[in-house]
Amino acid sequence: MPDTAPRRRFSRRPATRRLGVLAAALACLATGPQAWALHMPKESELGPQALTPFMQSSDHIWDAVLPLPDGRMVLEAPAWLGNSGPQLFIRTPDGATAPWPAAMWNTAQGSSAPDAPTQDTAAKPIIAAAGLTRTAQGTLWVLDSGVPQREQPPKAAPRLLEIDPTNNAVVRSVPIQADALQPGSILSGVAVHEHTAYVPDSGVGAILVVDLDTGISRRFLDRHPALTATRPIMTPQGPLHHPNGGLVAMDASMIAVSPDGSWIVVQPPGGYLSRIDTGIFNDPHITPAAFEESVTQWFKTPSLGGLVIDSDGTLYWSDITTGSIQSYTTGRIPRRLITDDRLRWPTTPGLDGKGHLYVTASQVDHSGAFGGAPSMNWPVTLYQLTLPTTPPTH
Numbered sequence: 001m002p003d004t005a006p007r008r009r010f011s012r013r014p015a016t017r018r019l020g021v022l023a024a025a026l027a028c029l030a031t032g033p034q035a036w037a038l039h040m041p042k043e044s045e046l047g048p049q050a051l052t053p054f055m056q057s058s059d060h061i062w063d064a065v066l067p068l069p070d071g072r073m074v075l076e077a078p079a080w081l082g083n084s085g086p087q088l089f090i091r092t093p094d095g096a097t098a099p100w101p102a103a104m105w106n107t108a109q110g111s112s113a114p115d116a117p118t119q120d121t122a123a124k125p126i127i128a129a130a131g132l133t134r135t136a137q138g139t140l141w142v143l144d145s146g147v148p149q150r151e152q153p154p155k156a157a158p159r160l161l162e163i164d165p166t167n168n169a170v171v172r173s174v175p176i177q178a179d180a181l182q183p184g185s186i187l188s189g190v191a192v193h194e195h196t197a198y199v200p201d202s203g204v205g206a207i208l209v210v211d212l213d214t215g216i217s218r219r220f221l222d223r224h225p226a227l228t229a230t231r232p233i234m235t236p237q238g239p240l241h242h243p244n245g246g247l248v249a250m251d252a253s254m255i256a257v258s259p260d261g262s263w264i265v266v267q268p269p270g271g272y273l274s275r276i277d278t279g280i281f282n283d284p285h286i287t288p289a290a291f292e293e294s295v296t297q298w299f300k301t302p303s304l305g306g307l308v309i310d311s312d313g314t315l316y317w318s319d320i321t322t323g324s325i326q327s328y329t330t331g332r333i334p335r336r337l338i339t340d341d342r343l344r345w346p347t348t349p350g351l352d353g354k355g356h357l358y359v360t361a362s363q364v365d366h367s368g369a370f371g372g373a374p375s376m377n378w379p380v381t382l383y384q385l386t387l388p389t390t391p392p393t394h
Contacts, residue, residue, distance in 0.1 A: 038332065038333060038334055039334070040326060040334045040336055041334065041335065041336045042336070043336065044324070044336050044337065044338045044339045045335060045336065045337055045338070045388050046337055046338040046385070046386075046388060047338075048338075048340055050338060050385055050386045051338055051340050051342065051343075051383050051384070051385050052383065052384050052386075053381050053382075053383060053384075054358060054381075054382045054383055054384040055091065055095065055381075055382045056379035056380065056381050056382070057379055057380050057382075058378045058379045058380075059085075059378075060075075060077040060083055060085070060089075060380065061077060061081045061082065061083055061360075061362050061363070061364075061367055061376070061380055062075045062076060062077050062347070062360045062362060062380065062382060063076055063077070063078055063081060063305075063306070063347040063348060063360065063362050063364070064076040064131070064132060064306065064347060064348035064350070064360075065348070065349070065350040065358045065359070065360060065382060066132055066133075066134055066140070066350045067350050067351065067352035067353075067356075067358060068134075068165055069138075069353070070165075071092075071093040072090055072091060072092055072093065072165070073090070073091040073350070073358070074088060074089070074090060074091075074100060074132060074140065074165075075088070075089040075090075075091060075097070075382075076088060076129050076131075076132055076348075077089065077129075078128065078129045078130060078148075079127070079128050079129070079148035079149070080128065080130075080147070080148060080149060080150055080369055081362070081364065081367045081369050082367050082368050082369060082374060085099075085106070086099035086100075086103075086106035087106060087126050087128075087129040088100045088101070088105070088106060088126065088129055088132075088142065090168070100168065101163050101165075101168040101169060101170055102168060102169075104125065105125050105126055105170065106125060106126060107125045124156070126142070126144050126161070127144055127145075127146050127147075127148055127155050127156045128144060128145045128146055128147050128148040128155070128156075129142060129143070129144060129145075130143045130144065130145035130147075130187060130188045130189070130190075131143040131188060131189040131190040131199075132190070133190050133191055133192055135192050135193070135194075136193075136259070138165070138166075139162055139163065139164055139165070139171075140162070140163040140164075140165055141160055141161065141162055141163070141190055141192045141197065142160070142161045142163060142190075143158070143159075143160055143187060143188070143189070143190040143199060144156070144158060144159050144160075144161060145158050145186060145187045145188060146158045146159070147186045147187075147203075150186055150203075150369075151371070157175055157176065157178065158175075158176040158181070158187045159173055159174060159175045159176060160173070160174040160176070160190065160197055160199075160210065160212070161173055161174075162174070162212075172212075174197075174210065174212055174215055175215065176199070176208065176210065176217050177215070177216065177217040179217075180208050180217035180218060180219045181201075181219075182201075182203075182204045182206075182219075182222075183204075184203045184204050185201050185203045185204050186201065186202050186203030187199050187200070187201055187202070187203075187208065188200060188201075188202035188250075188253035189202070189252075189253050189254055189255045189266075190255070191255045191256050191257035191264060192212070192257070193257045193258075193260075193261035193278075194261060195211065195212050195213050196209060196210065196211060196212065196261070196278075197209075197210040197212055198210075198255055198257060198264050198266075198278075199255070200227065200251070200252035200253055200254070200255050200266055201219075201227075201251060201252065202250050202251045202252060202253035202268070203251060204222070204223065204251065205221075205222070205223055205224060205227035205228035205229075205251035205252050205268070206219050206220065206221055206222045206223065206224070206227060206252075207219075207220045207221050207227065207252070207255075207264075207266065207276070208220075209281045218281070220280075220281060220291070221276075221291070221292070221295065224292065224295060226252075226266075226267075226271065226272070226274040226295045226297065227251055227252040227266065227268065227271075227274075227295075228251050228252075228268065228271075229249035229250055229251055229268050229270055229271065230268070230270070230271050230272075231270040231271055231272075231303075232247050232248075232249075232270055232303075233247075233248055233249075233250070233269050233270040233303045233320075234270065234302065234303040234320075234321045235303070235320060235321065235345070235365055236321065236322070236323070240365060240370065241370075242370055242371045242372075243370075243371050243372045244371075248370050249270070250268055250269050250270070251268050252266050252267060252268045252271070253268060253269060254266065254267050254268075254269070254304060254306060254307050254317075254348075256307055256308065256309035256315065257278070257309070258309070258313050258330075259309075259311055259312070259313055261278060262277065262278060262279070263275055263276060263277050263278055264276050264278055265298060265307070265309075265315065267301060267304065267307075269303055269304055269305070269320075270303050271301075272297055272298075272299065272300050272301055273297070273298045273299045273300075273301045273307075273315075273317075273328075274295050274296060274297055274298055275295075275296045275298040276294060276295055276296070277294060280294045298328075298332075299328055299332070299334065301317065301319075302319045302320075302321045302322065302324075303319070303320050303321050304317050304318060304319065304320065305317075305318040305319075305320045305345055305346050305347040305348070305362070305364065306318050306346070306347045306348025306349060306359075307348070307349075308348060308349050308350060308351060310351055311353070312330070313329070313330040314327055314328065314329050314330065315327060315328045315329075316337075316349050316351065316357060317349075318343070318346035318347060318348070318349055318359055319346075320345045320346065320364075322339050323339055323340055323341060323342070323343035323344060323346065324336055324337070324338060324339040324340075324343065324346075325337045325338050325343070325346065325349065325357060325359060325385055329392060331392075333392040335388075335392055337357075337385065337387065337388065338385060342361055342381070342383070343359070343361050343383070344361045344362075344363050344366075344377075345361065345362050345363050345364040345365055345366075346359045346360065346361055346362070347359065347360050347362040347364065355386060355387050355389070356384050356385065356386055356387065357384075357385040357387055358382060358383065358384055358385070359382070359383055359385065360380060360381070360382045360383070361380065361381050361383065362380060363376055363377060363380065
């Protein structure tokens with residue numbers, strides 16, 4: 001029987017013992033053939049000239065960017081980083097920004113939301129933007145976790161919003177069923193393929209699989225070692241701590257689904273990248289043991305600020321430890337594209353399909369999100385990286 005006792009994430013108590021025990025469990029997963037991936041190169045392929053400032057803000061911390069085919073960009077400025085005002089913006093090609101998909105969806109923030117969660121999720125402003133993705137069909141899905149501050153109770157029930165970028169309109173709101181959550185659940189990140197959404201639980205490690213047509217939410221791999229905070233989040237200055245000295249811990253919050261929907265990758269910020277065959281979620285004959293063993297360690301990643309997947313299955317992620325952008329092909333070939341001191345806690349990147357990657361140096365560790373006083377070095381800068389045109393050399 002799985003352990004259902006509630007846990008607090010971002011614990012203000014030292015997490016060393018829990019991290020050590022779970023790290024040992026995770027190490028056991030690395031003993032099989034899946035551990036034979038190539039090492040990340042130490043030298044960058046690109047020089048600093050490939051990374052150029054694209055836009056800046058003196059009052060918002062963006063943690064995700066999603067370029068659209070028409071030249072616009074969706075920017076996420078979540079409440080948990082201390083942002084006030086809109087949590088979703090649209091940037092037009094001329095540089096203008098506006099709340100998106102409309103002002104009404106960005107009028108109420110966590111401080112003004114109800115004190116108790118509600119299941120009435122339709123046509124209510126976004127409480128806590130916690131992930132966005134674009135499907136192959138062109139629509140966008142936004143996760144509203146309902147938790148604007150991770151150390152405080154939810155302000156609303158979590159939901160998924162489908163947005164038509166052509167009309168700038170929310171066309172569907174899909175509530176996450178309460179029985180798929182646990183005390184302490186904080187959903188973060190979303191990946192969508194056709195009629196299925198995959199959502200990690202960064203508060204109590206698990207994967208939620210949501211049928212977007214029926215609204216049925218199912219919970220899998222509850223507290224699996226690959227989905228829990230097994231390692232400290234490493235910054236250039238060392239492990240990330242709360243002001244009182246306790247290690248910051250966050251369970252799985254980064255996820256992507258393959259273009260054909262056959263697998264997902266997922267990881268906690270301080271964990272390793274794992275790959276999971278999505279077929280297991282609908283296999284009525286799979287045993288509990290086989291289910292647990294179906295999680296494959298895919299790469300020993302550093303601490304990440306975000307990841308995104310390209311149309312060919314190549315992953316791009318931001319390394320917060322070294323200030324790097326790296327990529328990883330489906331053939332398991334890693335590339336260190338660039339390392340640059342300007343990339344201070346780079347977060348979830350976006351691809352424009354025209355040879356560019358966009359990423360914000362979000363300075364998350366200076367935002368005050370982990371309990372300390374904010375010490376941001378404004379402005380926050382969104383950078384454009386011109387990707388290499390040469391294939392991997394391995």
